[in-house]
Amino acid sequence: MRRHEFRCLHRLRVRWSEVDLQGIVFNAHYLTYFDVGVTEYWRRLGLPYVEAMARLGGEPVVRKATLEYAAPARLDDELEVGLRCERIGRTSWTMTGALFRGERALVTAEIVYVFVDLGAHVAQPVPAVLRELFERFEAGDDVLRLETGPWSRLQALAAPLRRAVFVEEQGIPEHEEWDEADADALHAVAVNALGQAVGTGRLLRTDEPGVGKIGRMAVHRALRGAGVGARVLQALVQAARGRGDHTLRLSAQRTAVGFYARQGWRPIGEPHEEVGIPHQWMERRLTDA
Structure with missing residues (x-):
């Protein structure tokens, strides 16, 4: 063999x-x-x-x-x-x-x-x-379906996964997880062959023209390391390019900095804490690649 x-x-x-x-x-x-x-x-x-x-x-x-x-x-x-x-x-x-x-x-x-x-x-x-x-x-075909769209359409898929990862697994208070930004964001969800949401994230606009922000990246705990997060991130980056963004930023949990670095992101600024968890600001210039 x-x-x-x-x-x-x-x-x-x-x-x-x-x-x-x-x-x-x-x-x-x-x-x-x-x-x-x-x-x-x-x-x-x-x-x-x-x-x-x-x-x-x-x-x-x-x-x-x-x-x-x-x-x-x-x-x-x-x-x-x-x-x-x-x-x-x-x-x-x-x-x-x-x-x-x-x-x-x-x-x-x-x-x-x-x-x-x-x-x-x-x-x-x-x-x-x-x-x-x-x-x-x-046969080499894709086993996941990537859906992008508004919260009104994807909430039923994304919300249970975010609750499982952020609230139940990481202990973030429920009221800290949900905000008004969901309604204005573009959401991406990776869905498997059984209709289960296994990865999600969202893309926001910022006050700076051409600068977007990615957040609420979550992957089912059993599938981490299998490329699901990269697929979701890629879908959000493509959406940002499509609307004309030249720069993307995100606040990564320190344990995920290596993952984002492999996807072309670089640390900026000093480490900080959010909801009691160490984070690092990171940036990706979409005009570089």
């Missing part, structure tokens, strides 16, 4: 606790590596696993897992786990996997999942929406 044959690749490093007395990865840990890869595969599909399975009315369970070892992995190796959906049957699907060190496949895997109604303990047909999502992802 070749690395480029996998759209889903997840990087990991071999830890001390995973090697045996021979100094190589103990055989059972390879199954864990592939399980981590499968978890990442769900993220690449844009599905928060627990909520998605509740909507789908079932859950995949492993029926068979086969590993074939070609070469050992060792302490501190940087590895990549590749997964792809190979076949879809009526009630099951087969994942093909490979564990790479560089371009070399050390271990290959075949894992068969059955979609099961856990309450009745019986197999049931793979939902059509999930079958289609597997096919779209493996």
